[in-house]
Amino acid sequence: MTISLLPSLPDSFLPQLMAGVALNFEIALTSLLMGLVVGVPLAFAKLAGKAGRLVYGATVPLLRAAPTFVVMFFLLNVMPQAFSLFGHNVAIAPSAVVALSLVPYSASYVSENGAEALGHWREGSRLAALLLLPNLARAFFVMVMSSSAGAAIGVTEGITVILRQAEKLPALGDRLKLFALGILVFGCLMQTGFVGVMWLRRYLSAKTAGSPALAAAQE
Amino acid sequence: MAALLRGRCAAVMMVVLAALGPCVWASCAWAQAAEATPLPSADSSSPDAAFASTMAWARAEAAKGCRPDEPDRLVRIVCAGTLRVGVRGNYRLFGFEEAGTRSGYEIDIARELARRMGVEVRFVGVTPANRIALLGENQIDLTIATMGHTTLRDGQARFIRPHYYASSTALVGPRDLHVPDFAALGGRSVCVTVGNASNSEISLHGGRLLLFDSPAQLVDRLRAEACSLIAQDDSFLASAFLDPVFAISYDTKFLFDQLPWGMAVARDGSGRLAVTLGMLSQIFHRDGVFLDLARRNHIGTGFLEAQQRVWAGAECNEPAANSDPGCVAPPLSTDLAPTPFAASVTGVEDWLGAKLGIHPTLAMFKIAPAWDLVRNGLINSVMLIGGTLAATLLFALLFSVCLGFGGIALRLPVRGVIMLLQSSPVVLTLVIAAAIANAMFTFSATAAMIASMLALGLTNGSYAGQAIAEAMAVLRAEALQQGVSTAPGGASLLQLALRRSIVQIMAFLINATKGTPVASFVGAPELLNALTDSTSFSADRATTYWLLLIFYTLAVLVVVRLCMVLRHVLERRIARS
Missing domain, CATH: 3.40.190.10 (Periplasmic binding protein-like II)
Incomplete structure (x- = not known):
């Protein structure tokens, strides 16, 4: 007698899941890049004097407080899904809406960590400033997970693929096995990512051994 | 009042014409002069006889001489020899135009009506926006354009009964x-x-x-x-x-x-036309004409089959049955009660438009059922946030105690659970919680809310609990290094660890609050779901989602503030002890 660990899944499931997870990464990368575009000027603003701090103080708490899921629905329903730009018709895909909805989080994270890194840079501790990199990598993996919110608006990312398949399974046990597979896939990616972040952090720490500014930063 | 009177007059008109005669008809305040003039005594023996006698009267009137300002629409149609019918051009199977040729169920009905009345048919393309207006402007005599018969529309046009079709969702x-x-x-x-x-x-x-x-x-x-x-x-x-x-x-x-679909004519001057079309509709149902046309056009026939049984029965096969509630289907009730403060909301809308140039649609505050949805959504959201925060704190303490004080037999499985929770996207965790809840109980809003609180609490509590446990470990290591008790100053290790990890705890409480709208994904009736539902009362989504964004952003800011107060209180208490 054999016990099936997984419910019977169509051959197309795994390629679809991989394509879905790739979309999660694409969304997270897009959000991070857009977060850099918005967040870096805010980080400079924080260190640029009173006016800059005012702008930073008025913007970043709001960006930090905006819930991604609500922002996603807001953008989906309020933003025009197609418009003309310099004579070209631009259509916004639902996955782009998910990426945009992560920008407030991304931008606030970049601005906060970026301001700290800029501070170290100005103090002369360039390697300490480089600790921004593992922090950005951590934010990237958090956004990979958060991009699964796209399932709510029909974006075919990893979780959507799993949920669609689960709806075809009548038994709760089979669905739970499928969900466990999802956790395994996302868990492996996350844990690998965090191991990478840790490695990067240790590598930079080793490079900066003896740097008083970094030691202060790590305190 | 006048509108109410008009509606009631329309409802009793069929009975009046077929059974009571012209005298009561003339008593309706809205009736036009032509409709107040003596009518021929409609033959009440059968719908066929009533139709024939009304048409005979119209032809006799037309024979006396057609005037350009003829007030009676039936006479006008007979004089023109043409029935002008407003139809859809883009609704496949019902009213569709391609290469100049019209086809569909409604097109076939119009042709059959005109044939029976002995006139030509002329089609005029209409849209949902102008299908009633064109009747009032006398550009069409009749509209057959996928129009649902609702109590609201009863005040705008005269609907022909029985209904020629009914759609369902x-x-x-x-x-x-x-x-x-x-x-x-x-x-x-x-x-x-x-x-x-x-x-x-x-x-x-x-x-x-x-x-x-x-x-x-x-x-x-x-x-x-x-x-x-x-x-x-x-x-x-x-x-x-x-x-x-x-x-x-x-x-x-x-x-x-x-939703029953109705043909409609103008409210004024169309009393006899409505009677004629009503009798024909009865005949079409009884004889299966509607049914045949529907089958020919490959549309659903469930409603028409049921209606044929109704109108072929002896009780309904008579002219007076046209207004008998036992025979005709009622219109869909769309009477929406206003909220007690609807006038004030309209005032706010006007003020915003006049002063700021913005024109939000605040229908959700003006219509009672929509307001009920929004109010319940607000209450549920607040409950969800409160419950999620409590669950996050509870699971954080539980995990930290297990990790901080438990033996290895407890710590290992707890670490495994934490790793699982942290490896699962929150949407998936919610779906798993909801799937288990739905398997244990019948789906209900309460079950969805509780499952959401637990899922969000578990996810965020696992991170916060881990942070507290790490703080405990550091405190122990420091105490060992310094060779002092693990609880300096008399405070418990847990209290000190809480103090040390307060920033992380706050971060995850805020994160939990930000995550609560995701509960809508599993059907929790919070504000996002409520406002999405309220779009059935108003198509303006921009205002709705602006309000949603403002609400949740404010909720997070309030939680941030509360966390800061909590932190302050906790630090003062520990400092005192």
Whole structure:
């Protein structure tokens, strides 16, 4: 007698899941890049004097407080899904809406960590400033997970693929096995990512051994 | 008052004409002079005889001389020899125009009506926006244009009864998906159109609504597997089922919210025309004419089959049955009571428009059922936030105690659980919690709320608990290094660890608050779901989602503030002790 660990899944499931997870990464990368575009000027603003701090103080708490899921629905329903730009018709895909909805989080994270890194840079501790990199990598993996919110608006990312398949399974046990597979896939990616972040952090720490500014930063 | 009187006059008109004669008819204040003039005594023996006698009267009137300002619309049609019918041009199977040729069920009805009246038919293209207005402007005599008969529209046009069709909202999905009724809808994604009156019913049974602008998008989204099911008028979806590929892959799960469709004529000067068309409609149902035309056009016939049985029965096969509630279907009630503060809300809208140049639609505050939805959504959201924060704190303490004080036999499995929770995207954790809750209990809003609180609490509590446990470990290491007790100053290790990890705890409490709208994904009736439902009362989504964004951003800011106060209180208490 054999016990099936997984419910019977169509051959197309795994390629679809991989394509879905790739979309999660694409969304997270897009959000991070857009977060850099918005967040870096805010980080400079924080260190640029009173006016800059005012702008930073008025913007970043709001960006930090905006819930991604609500922002996603807001953008989906309020933003025009197609418009003309310099004579070209631009259509916004639902996955782009998910990426945009992560920008407030991304931008606030970049601005906060970026301001700290800029501070170290100005103090002369360039390697300490480089600790921004593992922090950005951590934010990237958090956004990979958060991009699964796209399932709510029909974006075919990893979780959507799993949920669609689960709806075809009548038994709760089979669905739970499928969900466990999802956790395994996302868990492996996350844990690998965090191991990478840790490695990067240790590598930079080793490079900066003896740097008083970094030691202060790590305190 | 006048509108009310007009509505009532319309409702009793059929009885008046067929049974009581012209004297009562003339007593309606709205009736035009022509309609107050003596009518021929309609033959009340059968609908056929009543139709024949009314037409004979109209022809006799026309024979006396056709005047350009003839007030009676039936006489005017006979004089012109043409029946001008407003029809749709883009509604497949019902009213569709291609290469100058019109086809569809409604087109065939119009042709048959004109043939029986002995006149030519002339089609005029109409849209949902102008199909009633063109009647009032005398550009058409009759509209047969996929128009639902509602109590609201009763005040705008005179509907012909019995109804020539009835649509229902159809829930369509893949054939291998078993959704026999609303009970199986919980947690499934359903693509719908904005403003559809059925949206709230779907949501009420746990369906996750995805909103789209046009019905055509729904079929595309279903094919793209963006949603498990779509809900739309069955008359619209009938054309999708003509595609064999679609028909093989998808089927209608069930129908609900039946809406009768009515032909309509203008309110003024059309009393006799309405009687004539009403008698013909009775005859068409009784003799299966509507049914044959429907079959010829491949549209659903459930309603028409039932109606044929009704009108072929002895009780309904008479002219007076035209207004007998036992024979005719009632219009859909769309009477929406205003909220007690609707006038003030209108004032706010006007003020915003005048002073700031912005024109929000605050229908959700002006219509009582919409306001009920929003109010309940607000209450549920506050409860959800409170419950999630409590669950986060509770699980954080539980995990930290297990990790900080438990033996290895406890710590290892707890670490495993934490790793699992942290490896699962929050959407997946929610879905798992909801799936287990739905398996244990019948889907309900309460079950969805509790499952959401637990899932969000577990996810965020696992991170916060880990932070507290790490703080405990550091405190122990420091104490060992310094060779002092693990609880300096008399405070417990847990208290000190809480103090040390307060920043992380705050971060995850804020994160939990930000995560609460995700509960809408599993059908929790919080504000996002409530406002999505309220779009069935107003198609203006911009205002709705602006309000939603403002509410949740403020909620997070309030939680941030509360966390800061809590931190301050905790630090003072520990400092004192």
